[in-house]
Amino acid sequence: MKTAVGTAINTSWSLAFSDFKEITKARLAVSVVFSSIAGYFLGADQISWLSIILLAFGGYCMVGASNAYNQVIEKDLDALMKRTMNRPIPAGRMSVNKAMAIAITLTLLGVVSLYYLNPKTAMFGAISIFLYTSVYTPLKTKTPLAVFVGAFPGAIPFMLGWVAATNDFGIEPGTLFMIQFFWQFPHFWALGWMLDDDYRKGGFKMLPTGKKDGATALQIIMYTIWMLVISVIPVFGITGTLQLSIPAAILVFLMGLVMLLFAFRLYEKRDNASARKLMLASVSYITLMQLVYVADKMIRIWI
Missing domain, CATH: 1.20.120 (Four Helix Bundle (Hemerythrin (Met), subunit A))
Incomplete structure (x- = not known):
């Protein structure tokens, strides 16, 4: 009996973790963190591992938040496309309220983490979320120029690492x-x-x-x-x-x-x-x- 309960709990946690990776687009977020860390190494005179940890954690949170907001906004459209219909929200595995709670939590954690590095880094991180969710996402169904707009938040990570290391733009x-x-x-x-x-x-x-x-x-x-x-x-x-x-x-x-x-x-x-x-x-x-x-x-x- 205990084994069955334990297996069920492990399965539930595994599914929840899988959905968290999907709602935050973990592979994309990790690639963004990689770019940020590369920018940090280029800008830093001395390496601070605490700064790298804060940058990596804050960067993942900001990208994850952007993707979670995006999937809330596009939930009905995601259900129409083969590549996205199995995402947590359109597939019914995650409620909109839960996804929004994740997005808001990640936003706060991300901004605070990046602010500990310096205010400029937090500002650019916040700008990337705003542009991605409030400008790029709505434009995707309106005009091909959405890609041009989306290129701005997408280009921030590489430079974000330099700003995190130097507090200068x-x-x-x-x-x-x-x-x-x-x-x-x-x-x-x-x-x-x-x-x-x-x-x-x-x-x-x-x-x-x-x-x-x-x-x-x-x-x-x-x-x-x-x-x-x-x-x-x-x-x-x-x-x-x-x-x-x-x-x-x-x-x-x-x-x-x-x-x-x-x-x-x-x-x-x-x-x-x-x-x-x-x-x-x-x-x-x-x-x-x-x-x-x-x-x-x-x-x-x-x-």
Whole structure:
């Protein structure tokens, strides 16, 4: 009897934890935390592990809150799409009130954690939640420009780490912001291309022309080029204390060329398989680029 009760409790906790990961989009939140920590290492003169813990915890809370608010707002639309119909709210496993309680709790925890680092970090975190939930989310069914608006909160994490380390916003975090800002267009448009049929069921307008056509693919190429250019700008010594060595810049440039190649392939073939390859290439690029930036700084300090 005790074994059965214990098994039931464990199963209940497991399902609750699974739904929590789903409502906060844990994989996305972890990737955002990774970007923030990379930005912190780039900005910090001395590493504080307490600051890293606060940044990671606060960052996860802010992203998790944004996603929870988003799923509350879009609960009826999520029920129409295959990729989202099994989310906790449309599937009936979580009430709207519970989801809102999670979102509000995470917002408060996130703001407080980031405020302990410095007020600017908390401010940018709060701005990202506001833009994501109050501007980007409602616009998704109105206009393709929603992706442009959504790129602002999406670009904050990389620069947020620098601000957390320095309590300052200048050319350095601005450059990190611009790199991730332009990166998001090829990334999300590739994703939008893959899921266009499903998005249409929910009424979402994610592609810039509204179609999987050459004009959309061309815009993907152009934004990838801008991303690539900005990613290597620090090598020229015009971005303050944010610097990049020539070998690191060459490596970043070559990685960007690979992503650009996948963008050209999408323009040529215009199929979902090519869009998927570009999306995966974009995820690899942003992660490896940030690692190169951090490793390059550490090597320069060591030398």
